[in-house]
Amino acid sequence: MTARETPESIVVVLGTRPEIIKFAPVIRECLARDVPFTLVHTGQHYSRELDRVFFEQLDLPAPDVHLDVGSDSHGRQTAAMLEGIEDVLVDVEPDVVLVQGDTNSTLAGALAAAKLNVDVGHVEAGLRSFDREMPEETNRVVVDHVAEYLFTPTEETRLYLEREGVAGQVVVTGNTVVDAVYQYADVAAEKSTVLDDLELSPGEFCLLTAHRAENVDHPDRFRSLLAGVAQFADLTGHEVVYPIHPRAQSRLDEFGVDVPDEIRVIDPLDFLDFLRLESTAALAFTDSGGVQEECCILGTPCVTLRYTTERPETVYVGANCLAGLDPADVVAAGSLMLGKQPDWTIPFGDGRAAERILDALTEVETDTDTAAATVTPTETTATETLQ
Template sequence: MSDTRIAIVLGTRPEIIKLSPILRVCDRRDVPYTLVHTGQHYSDELDSVFFERLGLPEPDYHLGVGSGTHGAQTAEMLTGIEEIVTEEDIDVVVVQGDTNSVLAGAIATSKLDAELGHVEAGLRSFDREMPEEINRILTDHAGDHLFAPTEESADLLRDEGIDESRIYVTGNTIVDAVEANRALAAEKSTVLDEYDLTAGGFILMTAHRAENVDDRDRLVNILTGIDRIASELDQPVVYPIHPRTRERIEEFDISVPETIRLIEPLDFLDFLRLEDTASLVVTDSGGVQEETCILQTPCVTVRDSTERPETVSVGANTVVGTTPGDIVDGARAQLSKPTDWDAPFGDGNAAERILDIVLPSHTENKR
């Protein structure tokens, strides 16, 4: 048993998914850890069901932060994480991604006698209007161990003057998670039958980012573009809708096209099954861009930039913005391509590599 005391901080659905392989490797190696849930996702459909279906342990701490302004949310998390890291005498804090939970974990750790490991380091959209971009940059510059998913991400860290000794190319833990759960989803998920869907006969949609759903014109344009694709393909669109987006649709009095079926948020296995069997995925999610790339499903990203350029380079994804015509053109282009690209995010052993790096290093590098 390792004597390194690790805290793993998470707060949203993608973090639960992408950190689950690290939790499993810790369990397999008998490495103790403290699991801290900030409560940034506060809907049960987006939260506890993921722990249940993925067979993960209940968090040791749940901060219950919920919604709020960026400042209020981050401040409350910061206070709670600092207390836990101090009381538990934590050696290494591990965070993943670009959320306010990540930023709070980074700031708290940087002020204490503990190291910070950042899973999925080095991602950049180069759009500083995105709160997530600021969170990524600040976390990487505070981090002691930066776990870059690809060489391209590592190069971006080097370009920012970050010392080579802090950078490790490990692959992305999403590959670990998808490979571990793809067959299980095919075996156990009944989502296709539940929604009367045929593999290859529907479009999957997600849209949740503030810059899209808080802007009425952009949201209407996205829905219009996807409606046109659906009509052209004569396929329904399945949209597991985030509670925030549903609120905006009601607030803006938007009429959702009949081709688009709004359904409740799904757990990871059901959503993975839809990603695996859709003819096309239209999304504004970074994680979905990665997952569809791994699953060989064509993807159209309704944003103006992406921090996953490797998905575009290999042909799995195209970034089209939110103009309806561009969305349709992007969909046509993706559907005309072969889907035999090589996913660039590693071999499915990222979690093992990350733990190998974290465990022997903290005593030598502790601040």
């Protein structure tokens, strides 16, 4: 990659709590380097109070613009974001718009920028589940093909983009979630009281997250998912704690689905409390890509309640198992992963992804071969990382 002038203005677009977490190291790096930026929150996750807590815990500045889009159909939500983001870009005239991941906020930010001939930087580019039934898969593919900068977390994701012939410049940076976990895991252990509050002991409970549309928007799938986790809990004697996403709660109410007694439903958690539960759970059941990554980094075995994943590296290293939704398969996968020692190599980098992203955006010249080599440590395991 050739050297570039430092951007006079960057716009960061985010809209969900996972995006706040994964953008936190990038925002902190901008502050450290005095790189000016405008932070736009679309409001895709519409609990503004909980979002505010995330910004405070991560020690981030409040958003400069909050669009308050909220929940709606994919088309209407994305359209409202496009309109609001376009207004910001016309006013700010940035050099680069940074988006992260695969949400509707990501898609809207990238499209608004591309239509105005503003460079797009895609953080966590190249992920593929190869399941076009997932709206997130469409978002990933579209954003990668309009982006000027594609910041991939692994060599495998770089190869996916190479095969697709993307026009933008690809840099293997590692994943900013590693940066975030490294920066905040000790803070969570020190400050979070969630274990005492919920009367939980480390290693004696399991964690559940389920929020994806392909699971919770279909009552039979949602029931099957919950039944499998409950049967596992009954078999092993491990209580399951489920911090429920507002979308999932609304679907339970709409469908009249009862959560089995073996699963304790609690309110959504702030970042530090959730990180603490992830790091001390015996096992995590999830349909979240981010949770798959975080558990891999933290050394917590994971069972993914889907038939595909855009984080296959977690499976390759032995940190994760794809179970699908059939209750018997969920129980079998949970039994396989429970008690697994976290001796796997972390495939998502060395905690310096944000540095590499800013290097690529500024006049610092980045050696992509060196980056690719250094972001996949071969000797660091999940057990060693947080000791």
